[in-house]
Amino acid sequence: MAAAETSGTAIGSSGRWALHGKTALVTGGTRGIGRAVVEELAALGATVHTCSRKAEELGERIKEWEARGFRVTGSVCDLSERDQRERLLREVADRFGGKLNILVNNVGTNIRKPTTEFTAEEYSFVMATNLESAYHLCQIAHPLLKLSGSGSIIFISSVCGAVAVFSGTIYAMTKGAINQLTKNLACEWAKDNIRANSVAPWYITTSLTERLLANKDFEEQVVSRTPLGRIGEPEEISALVAFLCMPGSTYITGQTIAVDGGMTVNGFYPTKP
DSSP states (O other), rough: HHHHHHHHHHHHHHGGGTTTTTTTEEOOOOHHHHHHHHHHHHHHOHHHEEEOOOOOHHHHHHHHHHHOOOOEEEEOTTTSHHHHHHHHHHHHHHHTTTSSSSSEEOOOOOSSSSSGGGHHHHHHHHHHIIIIHHHHHHHHHHHHHHHHHHEEEEEOGGGGGGGGOOHHHHHHHHHHHHHHHHHHHHHSSSSGGGGEEEEEEOSSSSSHHHHHHHHHHHHHHHHTTTOSSSSOHHHHHHHHHHHSSGGGGGOSSSSSSESSSTGOOOSSOSOOO
16 A cells, blocks of 8 residues: 555544644734634644734624634734744744644735836845745744644745736745745755645635725726636635645645636636627
């Protein structure tokens, strides 16, 4: 019997699709995709720690999750700041006994403007929030992920890292870099039983896209480029994130998977007859 078959048999069919006994850190988990990921992982049995810059919002979410029976805790943290990232990982290490199964790098931001109009400060802020924070968290979480014996890193990337979208060059640069970081970590850390994958959404209904999608002309253009003919929902992202954390996905690593309703493969194919 092959090693992969032996592993699958040992886990059992029910255990392959659950996260009982797993620990997870999900950054930016109080709204949008991050919130959906926290709730998905917790519903599947994981113990989750998350963070937010907004203390009041974090407190409200923790109460909601406790009422639902989820095992979720949180920290107030600005991940664009190096010292706050280090403090967050110390808290996670203390809470989870020095081991971590899952790291979901979800935090991200954007400033939409023409390339010639970005200031040096704006460049640094977007880079620090989207790319540097994820890279640094992976670095300092590596010992915890390795000690777990089965680590999974998930990056929330974007289709903007693979195709040109008007959302801005700096944002696109960070997402392209995340996709490459995924590949490198998958190969470098495979020996430590740590997998790395990226999930790349198209437009999803969140507070970050609410203003843009309120423009019905713009929304129609987005939908016209999307073969499935609609905007995505946060739960459609969190479902894939959860799968990539499960024992059922243990032979998947180094991949960037688009969750985009078909947008990135739509060269030109009319969506209406």
